[in-house]
Amino acid sequence: MLDAQQAAFRAEGPVSAETRRDRLQRVIDLLVKHNDALCEAMGADFGGRPALFSMMNDVLGSLGSLKHARDKFAEWLPDQPRPSVAPFDNFGATAWVRYQPKGVVGIIGTWNAPLFTLLSPLASVFAAGNRAVLKPSEVAPRTADVLARAVAEFFAPEELTVVTGGPEVAAEFTRQPWNHLVFTGSTAVGRQVMQAAAANLVPVTLELGGKSPVLIGESADIANAAERIAVGKALNSGQLCVAPDTVWVPAAKLEALVQGLQASYARQYPQIAGNADLTPVVNERHFARVESYVADAGARGSRVVMAGDWPSADGASERRMPLRLVIDPPADAEIAVHEIFGPALVLRGYASLADAVAQVNAGERPLALYYFGEDAEEQRWVLDHTLSGGVSINDVTMHPALHDAPFGGVGASGMGHYHGHEGFLEFSHARSVYRHGSHDPRLEWGMLPPYGEHFVQMIRGAVTP
CATH class of the missing domain: 3.40.309.10 (Aldehyde Dehydrogenase; Chain A, domain 2)
Structure with a gap:
């Protein structure tokens, strides 16, 4: 699944605003259509969790993240101009930061909020233009099965898919060369996830916990x-x-x-x-x-x-x-x-x-x-x-x-974050771009070898407090 998504990501090229909005909207539509079945599954997994709480916490919580991302992400997309390099800026050199999707993001959710911990970070992942694979908790298997069927109805597996299974599957999931990995769970397991991700230098977002x-x-x-x-x-x-x-x-x-x-x-x-x-x-x-x-x-x-x-x-x-x-x-x-x-x-x-x-x-x-x-x-x-x-x-x-x-957390309670603009930035690569101007003064200013005393003094003069 990871290989297929990464191949599709490379073949797609730039991810348009229309594509990002469509993906976010389809997750919203998925929740609207299947909310009752998902709440029923969460109730069964807990042995009697109130459907109203599942609706408030997991369905509406996820919808809030998804709708905010859908309605705001276009404001986060434009390149950001930055000051260029002196003295070349005087000759038209410019610079900017471009935010590009990282690729494929793996998201491992929890049993206590089995939809929210998958779909709320997914809102930021999709807003940033990525594809994703979801791994629900095996402690909530009915919810995982309903979600897997619902996702398959609305998405091609090269865009978004769900992997179900127990701890062995989750451990293998963390060992894959994702372009980013999100994990929600305990601090102890978070350490294991980070260690597994380190083998492939995968950046991680860890939402853990602690004694609040x-x-x-x-x-x-x-x-x-x-x-x-x-x-x-x-x-x-x-x-x-x-x-x-x-x-x-x-x-x-x-x-x-x-x-x-x-x-x-x-x-x-x-x-x-x-x-x-x-x-x-x-x-x-x-x-x-x-x-x-x-x-x-x-x-x-x-x-x-x-x-x-x-x-x-x-x-x-x-x-x-x-x-x-x-x-x-x-x-x-x-x-x-x-x-x-x-x-x-x-x-x-x-x-x-x-x-x-x-x-x-x-x-x-x-x-x-x-x-x-x-x-x-x-x-x-x-x-x-x-x-x-x-x-x-x-x-x-x-x-x-x-x-x-x-x-998000800090220290033992995690690292990284999702929601809002910061979530978009979390799953984007901030790429610096420099464009040379119309004229290069280095030769005429004696800034190229063989170096003369004039250039030596210019460099020494630049060393100021």
Whole structure:
């Protein structure tokens, strides 16, 4: 597939604006036609994921990226004039930067957002004029199959195609000589992907994750912060790469936050078992993983508070969990070390915000950081003294919805980005072009061998501070 796409890319030559717009529109049309089947498949893969959430997160999220790229990419295409080389610019020499597609891009998606992590980066890939091969997660096989059939209906395989299969296929996928490779997933697997890509010097975009912190300032409205955090953490039952993971709150306000989170979560989900609005944990392995994190913290003496009722044995078999609040676990507890990626949340009281920021900065740089507060100076201080992929202020999980701003990580949470103009640039080669002017003065100015003293002095005179 890669060979066929690369051959077709070379044969095509320049990729016109009309072709790029048509490809973007066909992905849009694909989603519009098959959205119900795709949402049904996502629901089946999760064992009961709400169709409404799949529609909001994966279908509408992808459509937003695709439509923005379709409507804006023409503004990003023109060559950019740049200053030329002195003194040749005085004789008509010019320069510019030309943005050209790289070729064929491989995109590896995730199970937690099985459409968005494929089609949102694809919007930037197509806007830049590339072709693509998609590799959906094997943890969401029904969604992968529906998507593969839908793509085959709208695209020739030389333009866009889907490869399905398990970890062995994914590993082989990463070893191919792509012109660019996109991977969304865990930091640990991201390292493996980057290592495999390095064998062919393939540039990578890695959208990973991390323990996205929430910093609650003294000026924050605790009730509002609890509401927004509970709403954001409940999305996909915390199975989002930007889900809040650890909340830092003034110690004196920790109990108020606990009560606020419990009340807000209970309003959203008055019961857990059989609640069609609550996304199950995706499979037994991940259910057991989240349970083990909470149990480990409890065994180490941490206080664990329930937000929402614990379902009966029959309810637990649905893999629907209440939100557990784990308060001040030891630094070496499993839940304090690993990204939770499920319906549990760490709460930590702090004596000073500076101490909380210092502890956040002592860890890996996260994909998202959240700040709650009305103190403009404190807000500015937090932004100046932290680094994360993106930030939401007085809310959580919202900045990835910015279609005209880059989405991506930094350090252990990833590299590169997609969305908007920055996504177009990510998948384009910025090619510098110099065009000589009508006259070359070097011979008459003594700038060619044999060099004279006049030219020596000219060069020495150019060495200035």
